[in-house]
Structures are given as structure tokens and as C-alpha cells.
Amino acid sequence: MSVPTAVLDPSVCTPLPVLGQNVTVPLVTGGEVAYAALDYAASAPALQRVWDDVAAYAPYYGSVHRGAGYLSQLSTDLFENSRRTVAEFLGCRAEDQVVFTRSTTDSLNLLAAAIPAGCQVFVYETEHHASLLPWRDAQVTYLDAPRTPGQAVETLERALADRDPYGPALVCVTGASNVTGELWPVKELAAAAHAHGARIVLDAAQLAPHHPVDIAGLDVDWVAFSGHKLYAPFGSGVLAGRADWLRAAEPYLAGGGASRKVARRPDGGVDVDWHTTAARHEAGSPNVIGVYSIASACKALTEAGFEGLVAREQELVGRVREGLAQVPEVRVLSLFGDDAPRVGVISFVVRGWNSSHFAAALSAEYGIGVRDGLFCAHPLVRTLLGSDPQDPGECGAPEAGPGEESLNAIRVSFGAGTPDEHIERFLRAVTELVREGARWNYRTEDGRCVPDRGEAARVRDTF
Numbered sequence: 157m158s159v160p161t162a163v164l165d166p167s168v169c170t171p172l173p174v175l176g177q178n179v180t181v182p183l184v185t186g187g188e189v190a191y192a193a194l195d196y197a198a199s200a201p202a203l204q205r206v207w208d209d210v211a212a213y214a215p216y217y218g219s220v221h222r223g224a225g226y227l228s229q230l231s232t233d234l235f236e237n238s239r240r241t242v243a244e245f246l247g248c249r250a251e252d253q254v255v256f257t258r259s260t261t262d263s264l265n266l267l268a269a270a271i272p273a274g275c276q277v278f279v280y281e282t283e284h285h286a287s288l289l290p291w292r293d294a295q296v297t298y299l300d301a302p303r304t305p306g307q308a309v310e311t312l313e314r315a316l317a318d319r320d321p322y323g324p325a326l327v328c329v330t331g332a333s334n335v336t337g338e339l340w341p342v343k344e345l346a347a348a349a350h351a352h353g354a355r356i357v358l359d360a361a362q363l364a365p366h367h368p369v370d371i372a373g374l375d376v377d378w379v380a381f382s383g384h385k386l387y388a389p390f391g392s393g394v395l396a397g398r399a400d401w402l403r404a405a406e407p408y409l410a411g412g413g414a415s416r417k418v419a420r421r422p423d424g425g426v427d428v429d430w431h432t433t434a435a436r437h438e439a440g441s442p443n444v445i446g447v448y449s450i451a452s453a454c455k456a457l458t459e460a461g462f463e464g465l466v467a468r469e470q471e472l473v474g475r476v477r478e479g480l481a482q483v484p485e486v487r488v489l490s491l492f493g494d495d496a497p498r499v500g501v502i503s504f505v506v507r508g509w510n511s512s513h514f515a516a517a518l519s520a521e522y523g524i525g526v527r528d529g530l531f532c533a534h535p536l537v538r539t540l541l542g543s544d545p546q547d548p549g550e551c552g553a554p555e556a557g558p559g560e561e562s563l564n565a566i567r568v569s570f571g572a573g574t575p576d577e578h579i580e581r582f583l584r585a586v587t588e589l590v591r592e593g594a595r596w597n598y599r600t601e602d603g604r605c606v607p608d609r610g611e612a613a614r615v616r617d618t619f
Contacts, residue, residue, distance in 0.1 A: 171468075171573050172387075172460055173203065174203055175202045175207055177190070177573070177575070183520065184596050192523055192577075194568045194569060194570055194582055196571045196574070197362060197501045197527070198385075199385065200571055203388070203452075203453055203573070205452060205453075206387055206449050206453050209449070209452040210390070213445075217231060218231040220442060221435075234444070234448055235442065238448050239447075242454055243396065244454075245455075245458060246370070246379055246394075246396050247370035251398075251399060252396055252397050252399065253397070253434045255394070255395045255438060256393070256394060256438055256443070256450075257437075258392065260284075260287075260380045260393055261290075263395035264328070264359065264380050266437055267357055268293070269293075269408055270402050272401065272404070275325065276294065276320065276324070277326050279298060279327075280302070280308070280311075281535040281536065282302075282535070283329070283330055284531075284532055288535070291328075294326075297315055299312065299315055303491060304493075305341040309341055309345060312348050313351075316348065316352035316354055325352070325353065329358060330361075330363075331358050331367070332360075332501065334501060335489065335503050335536050335540070335565075336489055336491055336492075336498065336503060337502055337569070338490065338491055338498045339363075343374050346375045346376050347375065355377040355398070356377050357377060358378065361382050364381040364386055365385050365386045365572070366466070367462075367499060368462050376397070377397050377398045379394070379395075380395050380396075381394055382394075383450040386450060386454075388453040389449075391443055392443045392446025394450065395437075402437060413431075413442075414431060415430055472579055473498060473499070476502055479583035480586065488504045489540040489565060490540075491536075491540070500570040503531070504566055506566070511565055512564060512604065516606060517596070518582070520598075521589075521596060522582075523581075524578070526582075527569075528566050529565070530563070537564075596608070
């Protein structure tokens with residue numbers, strides 16, 4: 157997969173309105189500044205369009221599929237129309253199902269529970285833990301991190317050639333890395349999987365917010381993504397794709413909504429006739445607000461023109477990478493090299509800095525929110541940093557103190573709602589921190605680097 161050639165001038169594309177653009181935060185050095193949200197890869201801010209749509213619907217909220225009243229019927233229509241909207245957004249095939257879940261993690265755990273007995277699963281060590289860990293009841297082959305897209309395909313082909321050719325198999329791969337932002341060769345991997353009789357699921361958590369996803373065009377069997385990364389942070393996700401394994405599997409959750417008919421047997425037991433539609437795996441009262449917010453976000457991105465959004469984001473990616481390249485102490489992490497296409501997710505380390513200390517200073521002194529740690533992709537970050545698998549370090553809890561080297565990295569991520577000023581402030585802050593140092597003392601508290609509320613470190617004359 158590659159980023160489409162930008163045919164639009166990114167200068168004519170403006171950021172989409174998102175919540176929080178006018179929120180101000182205090183600085184330890186005094187005063188306040190508009191918060192620069194550059195942690196989109198964790199959770200993107202809600203689009204204003206999504207918030208407005210949800211607010212307009214909220215008075216009409218009702219339980220779906222179960223009521224004869226007007227609000228219940230309206231909510232049911234909205235819920236099922238949302239399913240159709242998501243299917244269209246993803247380019248689903250006519251026979252595909254769209255199942256609503258809580259998140260990407262939930263979607264992949266649902267699929268893991270639905271794979272046939274004896275299924276072999278192939279997953280790269282570069283995956284987010286949501287893709288790496290759910291396959292506990294399967295025979296799993298973990299593939300080493302490739303260093304080129306071509307190597308990724310070759311590695312998979314070799315592994316699949318050695319598998320049992322008669323049993324079911326599944327390949328799980330990300331569309332865009334949550335660490336490096338690099339795009340993976342999804343279409344080529346899908347072709348390799350199918351050539352060897354395997355199926356493939358695409359983790360699109362980091363791809364769908366930044367890049368069009370087309371199930372039919374990519375020829376993948378399933379796609380999973382989360383609403384909270386797609387500018388719809390109301391606790392909902394999607395698993396979309398082939399229906400046969402989902403229909404054959406026991407319901408992910410047993411309960412109302414998943415069952416079509418329940419009857420007592422003469423021996424005192426219970427017989428259950430489960431739904432064969434998406435409802436089979438949507439037991440309980442669904443998250444109508446979350447589902448509607450995903451559909452609203454899908455519409456908003458489509459109507460805004462994804463081509464223009466991609467063009468503008470690529471301009472921001474280029475600006476960030478060019479700015480970081482001007483600071484010799486900064487090393488940007490990459491699997492596939494500088495020329496690899498990527499979305500607005502960039503991780504880096506700074507020589508001489510603990511990553512948690514650096515991220516804390518960006519927040520406390522500049523009002524910039526980024527992320528530090530291993531980003532729930534421990535094997536990948538360890539590989540990129542060249543560390544031993546047993547070296548200390550974990551997500552959000554650095555072992556080292558301020559000023560000491562750490563295993564963790566820093567991640568900046570942005571998207572459709574990011575103003576130019578946030579990018580400019582971030583690059584200026586990185587340069588100043590590296591060249592002049594922090595203006596405040598920091599300490600480790602509960603595993604996090606935080607400003608010391610005592611005396612400031614008077615490093616700069618401009619303090």
C-alpha cells in the first residue's frame with residue numbers, strides 16, 4: 157500500500173474542526189497556552205461534526221431492536237443505517253458483515269474466538285499488542301520484523317509455504333504502524349496469504365483515520381478499527397468482513413440480542429437458536445451513541461474529501477520529518493527507511509534525554525501533548541532501539557529518571573484536525589529543549605516523569 161499521489165494543493169485544505177481546539181492549559185513557567193494535541197495515535201479528538209450529530213440525536217435515544225415505541229424504532233433505524241454507512245466507508249463486499257464492538261482490541265479478540273479449531277495464525281512481531289496477543293488458543297507463528305516491504309512479503313510467503321496446507325490459517329497485519337506510521341504492503345500480503353490458502357485480517361486502527369481503506373480493493377478478509385482513533389471517541393469499534401467463520405463460531409457474548417430463540421428442553425436444559433447475522437456477536441444493549449459517532453465520522457471524512465486530507469497530512473509529515481532532521485541529536489525510528497510512505501505517526505529518541513523527561517517538558521513548558529513509552533508494541537520498539545528483549549522498560553513507566561537514558565521512545569501523531577501552529581510549536585520546542593535544556597526540574601512519580609513543583613532549573617536567561 158502506498159500514499160496516493162496528492163493531486164490537490166495541501167495549502168487549500170484546512171484542518172477539520174475538532175473539539176478542544178480552544179482549550180488552554182497552564183505552563184509551569186507561568187501563563188497558559190492553547191493545548192497542542194499531538195497524540196492522535198492514542199485517541200484523536202472528536203470531530204465537531206460527530207459531536208453535533210450525537211448531540212442532535214441524544215434526545216431521541218432509545219433501546220434498539222427491542223421496542224415498539226417511536227424512539228426505539230428511530231434508534232434501530234439509526235443503528236442499522238450506521239452499519240450500512242460503515243460498510244460503504246470500508247468498501248465492503250455484498251456478502252460481508254459489519255459487527256460493532258468496543259474497539260480494535262475487542263474486534264480482534266472476537267475474531268480470535270471465531271477462528272476454526274486447528275487454525276494456524278501468522279503475525280509479525282511488529283504488531284500492536286491488540287494484534288499480537290489475542291491468538292492464545294491458536295498455533296501462532298511470530299514473524300521477525302522485516303526491513304523492507306518486499307521482505308515482509310517474502311517472510312510471509314516462506315512461513316506459509318512451511319505450514320500444514322490442509323488446515324485453516326490466518327495472517328494478521330497492521331495497515332500503518334502505530335510506532336513508525338509506515339504503511340505496510342497490505343494488498344501484496346493479502347495476495348500471498350490467499351495464494352497459500354490462508355485468510356488475512358487487517359488492523360486498520362492507525363490506517364483508517366489517515367487513509368482510505370477498501371476491503372474489496374485490498375482483497376483482505378477482515379478489517380478491524382476503533383472509533384476513538386477515527387475522531388469518534390465514544391467507545392465503539394468495528395470488525396468487518398467475511399461472515400462464514402463468524403456464523404459458525406459460538407457467540408462472542410452469550411445473551412439477549414445474540415439469540416433468536418431460547419426454549420427449555422424436557423430434560424430441564426435450554427436450547428438456543430443463535431442469530432447468523434452480525435447480531436450473533438452483539439449481545440446486550442449496544443452502544444448506539446458510539447456506533448452512530450463512527451458512522452458520523454465516516455461521513456465527515458468522506459464528505460471532506462479524503463484525497464485532500466491525505467495531501468495535507470503528507471505535507472505535515474514532510475514538515476515534521478524535515479524539522480526533526482535539523483536536530484542531530486534526534487533519531488527518527490523506522491523499519492523501512494526514510495523513503496517509506498507513512499501516515500502522521502512519527503516516533504523518535506533524543507540523544508542524552510530520557511524520553512519520559514522530554515515528553516514531560518513538552519507538556520509542562522510548551523503545552524504540547526505527545527506520548528512516550530513502548531506504545532503497546534514492545535517487541536517492535538525494542539527492535540527499533542536495538543535493545544535486548546530482556547532490557548527494562550515498559551509502556552508509560554520508565555525505569556530511568558530524568559536525564560538518564562531510557563528504553564522508551566517519544567511519539568508525535570497528528571491528523572485531519574491538526575493546525576499548522578501545533579506542528580510549528582512542536583518543532584520549535586524540540587529544537588529549544590535539545591539546544592538549551594529544560595527550564596524546570598523534573599522528578600519521577602508513580603512511574604511518570606513530572607514537573608517538580610519546587611524550585612525551577614534556571615537554565616535559560618529568557619526564563
